[in-house]
Amino acid sequence: MNILAIDTSNQVMTVAITRGGELIAETIINVKRNHSVGLMPAIDNLLKDANMLPKELDKIVVAKGPGSYTGVRIGLSTAKTMAWTLNIPVIGVSSLEILARNFFQSQDVICPFFDARRGLVYTGLYQETNLKKEEQNLLFSDWLVKLKDVEGKILFVSPDLSIHKETIKDILKEKAVFPPAIFHVPRASVLAEIAEEKEIEDVHALTPNYLRMVEAEAIWLKEQAEKNND
């Protein structure tokens, strides 16, 4: 089975090709830039390195967010369209799960997160390969207080760790564990690995995991609710 894995959901752009569970080629670029410009050339180069044609792909897996709305859509538009036109399965995986999977052998609880500005984060709680606490978009300080009840150590994984490290230490003290910097980067090879065990989705139904409503819509709904209460 030849798998193409794509993650453009956050700052890191990572693409990988695996064959029979073995990593053939992988790109990880951790600089601020436009994924729309970089993604297809990266896929083209990797396939060339793997000596593989697009039609030899058997499955595509893509990070579906949370993260940058635009980044998520670049990945999904590419993955969905390519899978649909090649008539092969596509799978969407949470961007938080990909990060958590960097520590799949750890016995500790894992807290992956992405910064969502103004003190907010996208986060969830994983243990081994399971989601322990639902993914959400909330104030990180509120979330950290909730995590005080979790048994044992908590491993924090995030490309945005530096922004929040002090807050985590303040609230959770010794409970918080911080792995070395290189493990805070999502890897498409890990994503490809996850794809081996996930259920195939309907290509048309695959949608981003935004975890947040469009602001205009949230305001509109609030106004409707207020009107109904009058």
Next chain:
Amino acid sequence: MKDKDVYILGIETSCDETAVAIVKNGKETIANVVASQIESHKRFGGVVPEIASRHHVEQITMILEEALTEANMTMEEMDAIAVTEGPGLVGALLVGVNAAKALAFAHQKPLIGVHHIAGHIYANRLEKEFQFPLLSLVVSGGHTELILMEEHGDFKVIGETRDDAAGEAYDKVARTLQLPYPGGPKIDQLAKEGEASILFPRAWLEDGSYDFSFSGLKSAVINTLHNAKQRDKVIKKEDLAASFQESVVEVLVKKTFKAAEQFDVKQVIVAGGVAANSGLRTALEETFADKKFELMIPPLPLCTDNAAMIAAAGTIAYEQGHRAAWDLNANPSLDIEIYSARSNK
């Protein structure tokens, strides 16, 4: 002997329509699927870019499938994939651009970036062959331009709006009149029922200029309404709409006619969403009735955003050898003269 037929698949996602079409030889529509999001944006009184982008990514593969099914063709039969590269909403454009790249890459077909306005102009070629020189009046929510074409793929802007686009002025006046979105067609409707009894200014600008300006007119309309309100005077919405429309149409039509004469064109074509406006269509037909210049106004479904127009313009670009690389990006402010230069290199 005639060369082999050229089939181009076009994708358009620059604003709030997700559209895919297949066009044969740049002139014949084989499939044309448009999914409008108007219902989703209506409650906000205008297009919300983030909502538009979300819809596009949800719709794109379904619309692609519908188009191929409608055409009863496969991707293998396509010669190239054309996509709106800009101008438009960046987040919305990106969905189309990346889907187009995925299609072209998966099948190792040529990829072509198309200028949205070139598309609007080429919508007319699906009805009738072009004859050059050709003058195009482009009027839409985002554009008011007079474009001169000496040959295929060659676009020269001889006049453009200095402030609001005509469609924008329509939307703003509609909002002042508290008409539901989209307001343009509503004003057109009201105008038919009213009388142009109020004299609003016409912005002719300096002598010989083909530029437009609609912000003064827009302000005049708003002031008239405001003053009437303060004096408890009632102005019929219908009359206001008719007077406003008369001012817009007169400037558009007279400048177009003057430019047609000066550049001695063979055809005058009208493109863009406002080309659906009945007041504008009627005035153009009257002005160009003497057949000195052949007037072409596309049928309504080809005025609004669609992908057949992108495939039609893409066919010319394909024949002229334009090829986009895999790093093609969305360009929300793509300039049509820069786009045009790709044909002349």
